[in-house]
Amino acid sequence: MAEGIHDLMGNIAVYSMNIRTADFVVSNTNPVLCPPADKPEFAFIGRSNVGKSSLINLLVSRKNLAKTSSTPGKTQTINHFLINGSWFLVDLPGYGYASVSRSKSQAWAPMITTYLKKRQNLITTFILIDPRLDPQKIDVEFINWMGQEGLPFSIVFTKADKLSRNALAAAIQSWKKKLADAWEEFPPVFATSATDRRGKDELLDYIATLLPSAA
Ligand code: GTP
Ligand code: MG
Numbered sequence: 001m002a003e004g005i006h007d008l009m010g011n012i013a014v015y016s017m018n019i020r021t022a023d024f025v026v027s028n029t030n031p032v033l034c035p036p037a038d039k040p041e042f043a044f045i046g047r048s049n050v051g052k053s054s055l056i057n058l059l060v061s062r063k064n065l066a067k068t069s070s071t072p073g074k075t076q077t078i079n080h081f082l083i084n085g086s087w088f089l090v091d092l093p094g095y096g097y098a099s100v101s102r103s104k105s106q107a108w109a110p111m112i113t114t115y116l117k118k119r120q121n122l123i124t125t126f127i128l129i130d131p132r133l134d135p136q137k138i139d140v141e142f143i144n145w146m147g148q149e150g151l152p153f154s155i156v157f158t159k160a161d162k163l164s165r166n167a168l169a170a171a172i173q174s175w176k177k178k179l180a181d182a183w184e185e186f187p188p189v190f191a192t193s194a195t196d197r198r199g200k201d202e203l204l205d206y207i208a209t210l211l212p213s214a215a
Pocket of ligand 2: 052053054067068074075091092
């Protein structure tokens, strides 16, 4: 829950969520072996190398809690991290990278889709997008699949440090246009950078709004 105080006007001022502890719990390839589904959970998905693991490290202010690599295909398991002892962040394998062997990339799909469809405590999923590329078919297909399944999600544009402010705005605009074909409304959208740390507080504040007050 975001740390908040009542200001003099009686309004609640919400300050950035305080991450006190972040602990690795378990890695597995079988969604059935995830920890008990008794705490709110948020997952990170997107193409290999888009920055999922780096974003988790940014959120928890730890360099190597989630393992990162400049070589795509680093994360190949479902990884649970327990935050403040009361909710989970989940680092998922990437999808759709040509250099990953065909058999392996096909093996990921059911692992990921089963996890996303069956995980009962999953509050929302952050779909990470590289704003330097034109909208990619595989991302559009994944987003549309989430919609068909009725699974809630937000979009996070990563590596924002690699683009000028104008180029980033243009990229987000072109994604909005692309998704307007299938979607009446655009989901919540964030821009982040693990390098200059932008977007961290916005994302944590958003998570805080989705957590029960006790978490
Ligand atoms: P897989 O586990 O392979 O699917 O990749 P991932 O999506 O977890 O990506 P990861 O966090 O491992 O980052 C991939 C590469 O991108 C690493 O070299 C990171 O240092 C780099 N990277 C991640 N986020 C950012 C960012 O915000 N800015 C910049 N400049 N580089 C980033
Ligand atoms: Mg990773």
